[in-house]
Amino acid sequence: MTTSEVISLVQAIIWPTFALIVVFVFRRSLIKLLSAVEKRIDSGAEVTSTWVTFGAVPSNLKSPEGNAPVTDSHLALIHSSWRYPKKDAEYKRPMYTFHVVIQATDEVLDRIESVKYSLHPSYPNPIQIVTDRKSRFKLKELAWGESSVRAEIKIKEQEQTIKLSRYINLTQSGPRI
Incomplete structure (x- = not known):
């Protein structure tokens, strides 16, 4: 395997691994955000999450x-x-x-x-x-x-x-x- 192939392989592995780590670390906040989105869609009421607020009707x-x-x-x-x-x-x-x-x-x-x-x-x-x-x-x-x-x-x-x-x-x- 050449050096450029090794670098390409490492790059292909690093970003998905980094994304999985971020999802794991922030999983509670992400679950809260997704729950807020679901509640907003179902109820039409204003819902606030850690990073975003969904407006009311x-x-x-x-x-x-x-x-x-x-x-x-x-x-x-x-x-x-x-x-x-x-x-x-x-x-x-x-x-x-x-x-x-x-x-x-x-x-x-x-x-x-x-x-x-x-x-x-x-x-x-x-x-x-x-x-x-x-x-x-x-x-x-x-x-x-x-x-x-x-x-x-x-x-x-x-x-x-x-x-x-x-x-x-x-x-x-x-x-x-």
């Missing part, structure tokens, strides 16, 4: 002042998901249900005319328009895999629509929204 969204237009800073797209085993046999795989709603003040929600949701093209009905203000323009769907949902929000008496998107992760038992 937006509750500090403001209404536009006066007759100012509604913008994406006045709205948020939030979701929750949970296992839905009643549909497993029908679809021959583990199924989940997810709900997506618009988070905003009542004044902003009152100004929304409709929300056009765009799902992955594999859905039988990938474009869905929701006009139900009382439900916060809720979209209800089944899923077997994670994907993104896009929302185009039409505001009454406002030409420009607002576009938001949300990555839909699937959890075992998310909160009902």
Whole structure:
């Protein structure tokens, strides 16, 4: 074996070994961090870990002042998901249900005319328009895999629509929204 081959071998071994040592030394903090991420995803509440804080579902969204237009800073797209085993046999795989709603003040929600949701093209009905203000323009769907949902929000008496998107992760038992 040549010297350069020995050096390459040592380099190939050192970084993974170093990474394993770091993981071992900081395992408690890493477990705490991963637990915080899991709790945040499952609950939607603010979770603090050693190195990072995961924010709560937006509750500090403001209404536009006066007759100012509604913008994406006045709205948020939030979701929750949970296992839905009643549909497993029908679809021959583990199924989940997810709900997506618009988070905003009542004044902003009152100004929304409709929300056009765009799902992955594999859905039988990938474009869905929701006009139900009382439900916060809720979209209800089944899923077997994670994907993104896009929302185009039409505001009454406002030409420009607002576009938001949300990555839909699937959890075992998310909160009902």
